[in-house]
Amino acid sequence: MEIIIDPKQPLDFQTSAGIGNFDGIHLGHKKIIDAVKQRSRENSMRSCVITFDPHPQKVLGRKEVSLIFPLSRRFEMLESTGIDAVVCLNFTHELSEVSAENFVKDILLDRLKIKNIVVGPGFSFGHKRQGNVDLLRSMGETHGFNTVVAEAARVSDRVVSSSAIRSLVRDGEISEANRFFGYDYYIEGVVVEGERRGRKLGFPTVNLDTEWEILPKPGVYATYVKLSDGFHESITNIGVRPTFEESKLTVETHIFDFNEDLYGKKFRVNFVERLRDEKRFESVDKLVEQINHDIAAVREILRDCPKDERIWK
Secondary structure (H helix, E strand, O other), X not given: OEEEEOOOOOOOOOEEEEEOOOOOOOHHHHHHHHHHHHHHHHHOOEXXXXXXXXXXXXXXXXXXXXXOOOHHXXXXXXXXXXXXXXXXXXXXXXHHOOOHHHHHHHHHHHHOOEEEEEEOOOOOEOHHHOEOHHHXXXXXXHHOOEEEEOOOOEEOOEEOOHHHHHHHHHOOOHHHHHHHHXXXXXXXXXXXXXXXXXXXXXXXXXXXXXXXOOOOOOEEEEEEEEEOOEEEEEEEEEEOOHHHOOOOOEEEEEEOOOOOOOOOOEEEEEEEEEEEOOOOOXXXXXXXXXXXXXXXXXXXXXXXXXXXXXXXX
């Protein structure tokens, strides 16, 4: 997949393209991507995704937004979908002032050579978001491009969207978030050295340093990891370890039946279900008793979990 960052010169190929932020690559995004790929095959042209960095809301400041996945990870995920190219436009205040009509003519047509454009329902763009699907279709008749509106993805009669997923993850509703994603939510980072308290208790943990902007609600989760020798079940705690009177938020994963050194390595934790809130225990013995209970619960949850089908490939 070719990654094109904020091109100033016209592309030398025509495209069928989808437009959006594509944060999270969820079921709704997949419908857009599938439609883009179908149009590209039918018209013998390259498939393309057009996205923005930074997120428009970060620039416009209408409301605070945290990304589900960092940009580099989104590129990797888009590549795995089979898209031929990603164009990442630098979203600035100047770009936000461009009218919807000029965005279509100057950027989509003249610069990006779009012949087929795929958007989600309710798509809006341009200065003050004055452009919409009706404008795209009207301009398409004049300028010779086609507009396709991908069907909305729904789960339990709720429209799948990145904003809905952000709320689900923050609220710890991981099982529901996974249904919106179409795969198990995950976070990545580098394994760093911790206080080794887990090891002293008999439960060595992997401590994750991550650049993810959104983390699940503090608590205990059923998780799994994929290492060089295959899948390993695990339990993950996100929180401040109140029993030890600490305040720094940490992500700690105890991998079952595993005791190798992972320090300094890139690591991904896949989340399946939330068990409980983090809480303070009267004694270390009570904490150990609860951990053993949690591990038994996680083993039961993951016993029949088809991890190879649920993980993002």
